Amino acid sequence: MEQNLNQIAGKFAIEGEVVRVKPLGEGFINDTFIIETEGNNPNYILQRKNKKIFTNIPAMMDNILRVTTHLKNKILCAEGDPMREAMTITPTKNGQLYYKDEECEYWAVCLFIDDTIAYQAAKTPELAYQGGKGIGKFQAMLADFTEPLADILPGFHNMRYRLKQWDEVLAKDPVGRKAQCEEQIDWIESRRDEMLAFWEKVENGIIPMRVTHNDTKINNILFDKQGNVLCVIDLDTVLSSTCLNDYGDAMRSYTNTGAEDDPNLDNVSMSLDIFKGYTEGYLSETKVFLNEAEIENLAFSAKYITFEQVLRFLMDYIDGDNYYKIKSPDHNLVRTKAQYKLLQSMEEQYDKMKEIVKEALKGSS
Numbered sequence: 001m002e003q004n005l006n007q008i009a010g011k012f013a014i015e016g017e018v019v020r021v022k023p024l025g026e027g028f029i030n031d032t033f034i035i036e037t038e039g040n041n042p043n044y045i046l047q048r049k050n051k052k053i054f055t056n057i058p059a060m061m062d063n064i065l066r067v068t069t070h071l072k073n074k075i076l077c078a079e080g081d082p083m084r085e086a087m088t089i090t091p092t093k094n095g096q097l098y099y100k101d102e103e104c105e106y107w108a109v110c111l112f113i114d115d116t117i118a119y120q121a122a123k124t125p126e127l128a129y130q131g132g133k134g135i136g137k138f139q140a141m142l143a144d145f146t147e148p149l150a151d152i153l154p155g156f157h158n159m160r161y162r163l164k165q166w167d168e169v170l171a172k173d174p175v176g177r178k179a180q181c182e183e184q185i186d187w188i189e190s191r192r193d194e195m196l197a198f199w200e201k202v203e204n205g206i207i208p209m210r211v212t213h214n215d216t217k218i219n220n221i222l223f224d225k226q227g228n229v230l231c232v233i234d235l236d237t238v239l240s241s242t243c244l245n246d247y248g249d250a251m252r253s254y255t256n257t258g259a260e261d262d263p264n265l266d267n268v269s270m271s272l273d274i275f276k277g278y279t280e281g282y283l284s285e286t287k288v289f290l291n292e293a294e295i296e297n298l299a300f301s302a303k304y305i306t307f308e309q310v311l312r313f314l315m316d317y318i319d320g321d322n323y324y325k326i327k328s329p330d331h332n333l334v335r336t337k338a339q340y341k342l343l344q345s346m347e348e349q350y351d352k353m354k355e356i357v358k359e360a361l362k363g364s365s
């Protein structure tokens, strides 16, 4: 493997000699490595992209190039540092955005941005505020990006599509797990109409499609040593979607007082303080371009995306664990229950969430 990774790194236009290639992080989707080079040369991130999930990797890389080029222009205009404030793709030695190996695996490289801090959780409202500003600014810089992006994950946050997948998996019940999940299936069915009603506003254009990140966990933002947002990373899922999905997904991950797959449900709840911090940071950057319907539905989007995650984990469990990497046979069911506890906590605090959005809007004017 080591030998192989070095050979793959050698296909890319890397400055300096490669010293070693080591695994990095624990993503559920791709395999990630760091390429360390000798001396003062930059280091790089090497990823084997998950071709089962990303079925059109050339189009995905092309999306990333177009979006990062747009961001870099904006950063230059604002006299920022485009090499540190936006991701930089490192092409192969013959100028391709990815390398396809003999086993038809796809590899891509980007520059490693050093002297940064990445957080695994937003422990304080101040940090959540910075995270909100980070994604808000990212969306704001892309608000005038009007060329269409390739739809590399069709139906990603589309509830009509998700529920169709769900109905199909339930009808098939391929590994016979449906019978033991009656209670959890009801969690989905009892909210079906409410969730579809939200998606209808997107279908009707009341809530517009924009360029969005689609994986807004805090560990996808790099901070500088002073604690300010520097750069939004992991752009694989950059798509046309709604800004609300980015906001909602951030709220799903930031506000959880427990782990995404916490086996102890007592640990799991939504922190209103973190919700407030993020919302204030986010609106300070996005208030200028979001429309009325987007603002009105911000609080709902946190419930929407958390519901979607309950559905996706449970659907994968019933389907026999084909999508998410798992660490135990019931991992997807444990995840389902933990995300459902979070959804319930949001439902209980929904009125307060809406109030916070209203207040944050006044505060950011």
Ligand code: GN1
Residues within 6 Å of the ligand: 027, 028, 029, 030, 053, 214, 215, 237, 260, 309
């Ligand atoms: C996946 O691997 P990661 O953590 O970047 C998933 C997200 C889920 C998330 C749940 C392409 O992202 O949509 O919300 O797991 N990404 C894809 O933790 O499906």
Ligand code: MG
Residues within 6 Å of the ligand: 027, 215, 220, 234
């Ligand atoms: Mg990710």
